[in-house]
Amino acid sequence: MTTTTRPALDVAQIRAEFPILATTVRGWPLVYLDNAATSQKPRVMIEAVRRYYTTQNANVHRGVYALSEQATAAYEGVREKARALVNARAVHEIIFVRGTTEGVNLVASSWGRTNLRPGDEVLVSAMEHHSNIVPWQMVCDAVGASLRVIPMNQRGELLLEELERLLQGPVKLVAVAHISNSLGTINPVVEMTRLAHARGALVLVDGAQGAPHLPIDVQALGADFYTVSGHKMYGPTGIGLLYGRQELLDTMPPYQGGGDMIKSVTFARTTFADPPARFEAGTPHIAGAIGLGAAIDYLHGLDREAVEAHEQELLEYATASLAAIPGVRLVGTAARKAAVVSFVVDGVHAHDVGTILDQDGVAIRTGHHCAQPVMDFFGVPATARASFACYNTREEVDALVAAVRKVRTVFA
Amino acid sequence: MADLSDLYQQLIVEHNRAPRNFKQLAHPTRRAEGANPLCGDQISLEVELDGDRIADVGFQGSGCAISQASASLLTGAVLGKTKTEAEALFREVHTMLTSGPGVPVDASKLGKLAALGGVRQFPVRVKCASLPWHTLRAALQAAAEPVTTE
Numbered sequence: 382m383t384t385t386t387r388p389a390l391d392v393a394q395i396r397a398e399f400p401i402l403a404t405t406v407r408g409w410p411l412v413y414l415d416n417a418a419t420s421q422k423p424r425v426m427i428e429a430v431r432r433y434y435t436t437q438n439a440n441v442h443r444g445v446y447a448l449s450e451q452a453t454a455a456y457e458g459v460r461e462k463a464r465a466l467v468n469a470r471a472v473h474e475i476i477f478v479r480g481t482t483e484g485v486n487l488v489a490s491s492w493g494r495t496n497l498r499p500g501d502e503v504l505v506s507a508m509e510h511h512s513n514i515v516p517w518q519m520v521c522d523a524v525g526a527s528l529r530v531i532p533m534n535q536r537g538e539l540l541l542e543e544l545e546r547l548l549q550g551p552v553k554l555v556a557v558a559h560i561s562n563s564l565g566t567i568n569p570v571v572e573m574t575r576l577a578h579a580r581g582a583l584v585l586v587d588g589a590q591g592a593p594h595l596p597i598d599v600q601a602l603g604a605d606f607y608t609v610s611g612h613k614m615y616g617p618t619g620i621g622l623l624y625g626r627q628e629l630l631d632t633m634p635p636y637q638g639g640g641d642m643i644k645s646v647t648f649a650r651t652t653f654a655d656p657p658a659r660f661e662a663g664t665p666h667i668a669g670a671i672g673l674g675a676a677i678d679y680l681h682g683l684d685r686e687a688v689e690a691h692e693q694e695l696l697e698y699a700t701a702s703l704a705a706i707p708g709v710r711l712v713g714t715a716a717r718k719a720a721v722v723s724f725v726v727d728g729v730h731a732h733d734v735g736t737i738l739d740q741d742g743v744a745i746r747t748g749h750h751c752a753q754p755v756m757d758f759f760g761v762p763a764t765a766r767a768s769f770a771c772y773n774t775r776e777e778v779d780a781l782v783a784a785v786r787k788v789r790t791v792f793a
Numbered sequence: 794m795a796d797l798s799d800l801y802q803q804l805i806v807e808h809n810r811a812p813r814n815f816k817q818l819a820h821p822t823r824r825a826e827g828a829n830p831l832c833g834d835q836i837s838l839e840v841e842l843d844g845d846r847i848a849d850v851g852f853q854g855s856g857c858a859i860s861q862a863s864a865s866l867l868t869g870a871v872l873g874k875t876k877t878e879a880e881a882l883f884r885e886v887h888t889m890l891t892s893g894p895g896v897p898v899d900a901s902k903l904g905k906l907a908a909l910g911g912v913r914q915f916p917v918r919v920k921c922a923s924l925p926w927h928t929l930r931a932a933l934q935a936a937a938e939p940v941t942t943e
Contacts, residue, residue: 728810730857732832733801736915740797749833756833762855763833791801792810792858 390687396772398423409742412777417562417590417721417768418746419612422676426615429675433668441667442641442658456667459674460657463622466677467588467607468598474630476623476657477665481589482512484608484623485556487660488585489516491633492606493554499525502552504582506531506539506568507758508561511751513587517556531557533758537564537713541572548580555584559591559607563750563766564713565696565721567595574603583629589613593770594692594719596685599624611669616676620669623660630656637662688771692720695769695778702782708789712764720769723750726785729792731763737791738765738784745781799911800918801858804866809858814868816851826939827854827928834860834921838928845875850929857921859912864925866906876933882906883926890919 396402399421404411413421433455439448441456463475478484493516497503503517507530514528521528529552531544544555555577560567574584585606591597593614599607605626612618625633635642635653639662644652653659699722703709708727726734735747746766749756756762767781821839828835834856841849850872852864871879885902890913898910912922920942927940 730855730861732834732857732918732921733859736800736918737797740795748831762835791797792806 390684390691390771392691392772392774395683396774398425399772400424400427402772406742406744407740412741412743412780414767414769414773414777414781415744415746416593416770416773417613417750417766419618420593420615420770421772422617423615423679425679426617426672426675430617430668430672433671437671438668440664452667455674456665456670459670459677462674462677466592466597466680467609467622467624468600469624470600471627473655473657474624474627476625476630476660477670478608478621478623479619479666480610480612480621481587481608482516482610484606484621485513485585485587486516487623487636488606488608488625489520491636491660492583492629493517493520494524495632495634497521497524497526497553500551501526502529502547502550503527504529504531504544504547504552504555506557507533508537508539508564508566508568508752508755509556509558510562510587510589511753512589513556513558513585514754526553530754531555533566536715537561537566537755538715539566539568539573541569541576544573545576548576548582552577552580552582555582556587557584558587558589559597559602560594560719560721561713561752561755562590562721563723563752563755563764564715565718565723565768566713566715567717567719569717570602570604574605578603590719590721593680594689605629611673611676614676615679617666617669617672620666620673622673625656627656630660633660635662636660639663641665683771691771692769692773695773695775696720696722698775699767699769699778699781702778703785706782706785706789709785712759712761720773721766722768723764723766724785725761725764726788729788731761731765733792734765734785734788737788738781741780741784741787743777743781743784795914796911800915802908802911804905804908805858805862808862808865812852812861812865814851814865814872815853817853818849818851821851823932823935825928825932825936827924827931827941828939829856829860829920829924829941829943831943832857832921834924836860836864836925836928838864838925838932840929840932842876845877847871847874847876847879852925852928856924857918859909859918859921860924863909863922866909867925867929870904870906871929879929879933883930886926887923889913890923 439452441453583605592609607624611620642662712723731747818839823840836854900907
């Protein structure tokens with residue numbers, strides 16, 4: 382842990398902004414350590430959605446009346462906030478999607494089916510979430526391209542020399558998580574995009590875990606596509622964003638057809654709108670976008686460096702405390718990690734660990750984390766995973782550790 | 794309130810640690826696969842039928858303590874039984890796992906299987922306990938498709 386002179390994060394004040402953190406589970410205070418699955422929601426975000434439905438609700442991009450203009454302005458205003466969130470060059474490089482999964486599917490369908498040819502290759506990393514594997518498998522199967530895997534070592538770190546070797550092949554795109562949801566590894570995206578671009582391949586970054594933990598700069602990262610889920614960064618479910626470099630989006634065909642994505646329609650021919658409208662068929666999740674805007678404001682209002690330091694401290698404390706329990710083995714020990722701790726307890730299945738922790742109000746994720754290849758790699762059927770957010774505390778790590786110790790006594 | 798000691802009864806913990814009939818049969822006449830892909834429980838169950846009677850039964854697989862202990866207890870309970878008797882036992886277990894916590898468990902019919910009675914207080918874990926039983930049923934009915942209880 383680095384010593385710092387900055388004032389510590391006022392976690393008590395942050396916690397007061399999240400109504401659900403005041404609730405109890407089976408009489409115990411909720412210890413919510415499943416933030417990699419979804420984060421909890423600050424009151425300002427919940428209020429923004431409520432306010433939209435209460436006072437601003439109208440469809441966007443259509444009506445000439447005041448309410449619709451306001452809704453449109455609010456919705457498009459969030460696009461600018463989203464642009465700033467990832468530091469895109471232009472606001473029309475931001476497409477609203479349901480979440481990271483849809484972001485990947487959009488690129489795989491639209492860019493993939495247009496640009497991938499038989500014999501081409503797509504690279505994914507060994508630690509990808511299913512959502513950054515399956516869409517690529519589907520498009521590769523459809524066009525006759527091949528999916529290849531960037532391997533990792535036993536700590537859960539990608540092997541860049543293997544990436545370089547793989548890039549000697551006919552690789553068109555590299556798809557990689559900014560942060561692994563199952564291992565917590567922060568991948569060296571800058572280095573990876575540099576290597577990929579040197580060989581003419583594009584890079585899509587799955588930012589589902591990146592956005593809540595790290596400041597995102599798609600230009601500095603060199604990402605051609607970067608996609609984010611709102612609900613993992615204090616926003617609503619069902620809304621996220623896809624950043625795509627303008628030159629790429631301009632050449633990509635629509636993902637879905639419908640209203641709002643056209644310039645003109647006759648029965649003979651349709652002319653498609655320019656990005657981002659081209660990729661946003663139908664009435665969008667307006668309330669979700671408004672909530673996402675409030676979540677982005679909330680994130681920007683936090684001292685991000687202090688949050689990062691706080692989460693790193695929790696990570697180090699949890700890592701050391703769990704590793705000290707006999708029979709506990711950590712899965713994912715990369716040098717650069719976000720606040721995610723995956724572990725297994727000798728002789729005890731992760732689901733049993735989860736049930737026992739739940740009895741004490743400690744909510745963690747157990748299972749394969751939609752990353753079955755990662756489980757196979759480490760030779761475990763499942764892991765228990767604690768993942769932290771800005772509002773978590775050392776006391777909650779203590780509650781986690783005490784409950785994990787109890788697992789040993791139940792199965793003694 | 795649900796209590797951990799109801800779920801992880803001594804018999805469950807013990808069968809999980811040392812599952813009975815965790816084996817491949819030399820001459821299986823029936824075989825079925827069960828998997829709950831979302832949670833990762835996986836079981837492969839083999840039966841050797843002698844006429845209508847279960848002459849041998851074995852399982853392999855991986856999963857949580859509840860699924861492993863349920864499979865282990867299952868093998869002990871159905872060994873030597875006829876298909877009809879095994880089906881009756883399936884129904885008893887199914888009723889026990891899905892009935893409300895207030896409904897008493899009939900230990901006279903269930904024997905050691907009554908140890909699975911605590912599972913019903915943990916609704917998300919019922920599918921773990923029931924997976925081996927649905928897999929047995931699929932084996933006895935010679936079903937071709939893998940079963941799931943998710």
